[in-house]
């Protein structure tokens with residue numbers, strides 16, 4: 001195994017082999033323990049129709065149901081947060097049905113994002129690039145989730161997992177802005193295995209991963225943007241040998257995105273100097 005590969009696997013806590021049922025139990029227990037330790041009233045999460053939020057959402061709903069069965073009081077709020085008309089709205093609705101959250105919303109982020117465009121234009125700023133505006137959309141979703149959570153004494157879940165962490169493939173303080181990460185350490189195929197164990201429909205666990213943040217390229221596949229396939233990233237994270245050029249690309253992304261996996265840099269931190 002490559003030297004950096006071994007370090008990454010340890011830092012991200014990836015296990016090369018998992019028992020899906022055991023992982024589901026560990027992660028539901030983590031959610032329940034966190035509620036017990038903090039006294040929070042439950043969780044909020046945006047549901048896109050993609051693999052990660054379907055899994056994290058279902059785990060959250062199962063966790064709060066177990067809390068209530070034991071006499072406690074916790075609820076889960078799931079929110080569809082489309083920007084305008086979502087092309088894969090049918091998948092998002094199927095995910096909402098599968099997650100079966102206690103409280104459900106559909107809140108469109110098109111107007112809040114347009115308000116930023118207008119404020120910039122009013123100040124004489126040129127229009128944002130489609131790419132940067134995509135990150136504004138991700139951050140608008142973060143604000144909406146915190147708005148829902150703040151009024152309820154709830155916590156915001158994040159869907160970051162090892163295959164996104166290693167590549168830094170998330171928006172800093174957007175979908176990366178969350179209170180706890182129930183999918184930490186899992187790679188993409190492990191997320192899929194957990195969803196299958198939970199009896200999710202194939203439409204959801206086999207769905208093509210997409211950030212879907214660009215107006216110009218709706219539903220652009222993550223693999224297309226990354227120039228890497230998830231099987232390559234997953235194999236790398238399981239300690240296998242992959243095409244050296246792909247391994248180098250993963251390692252470049254890992255090193256370049258370290259700032260996203262820490263609290264903001266200070267003068268006395270050492271990590272950013274190397």
Ligand SMILES: Nc1ncnc2c1ncn2[C@@H]1O[C@H](COP(=O)(O)OP(=O)(O)OC[C@H]2O[C@@H]([n+]3cccc(C(=O)O)c3)[C@H](O)[C@@H]2O)[C@@H](O)[C@H]1O
Nearest residue numbers: 135138164168169170171172175210211212213222225259
């Ligand atoms: N060395 C450094 N130390 C401290 N901060 C640093 C930094 N370099 C950049 N930054 C800051 O970070 C910012 C860039 O980071 P960021 O804003 O995240 O932007 P960036 O990483 O450029 O773009 C986000 C990427 O994540 C992908 N994404 C986003 C959301 C969801 C998903 C998905 O999988 O569904 C994927 C998206 O497609 C895109 O490729 C810079 O504007 C700067 O403020």
Ligand SMILES: Nc1ncnc2c1ncn2[C@@H]1O[C@H](COP(=O)(O)OP(=O)(O)OP(=O)(O)O)[C@@H](O)[C@H]1O
Nearest residue numbers: 046047048050051052053081082159175209210211
């Ligand atoms: N249209 C949307 N509606 C609600 N939440 C969204 C939407 N798009 C993204 N999100 C939130 O941002 C998170 C990050 O998006 P990401 O694409 O990484 O995950 P996903 O869509 O759940 O799964 P996949 O990576 O397989 O597409 C989602 O898990 C979800 O919580």
Ligand SMILES: [Mg+2]
Nearest residue numbers: 048050210211
């Ligand atoms: Mg997605």
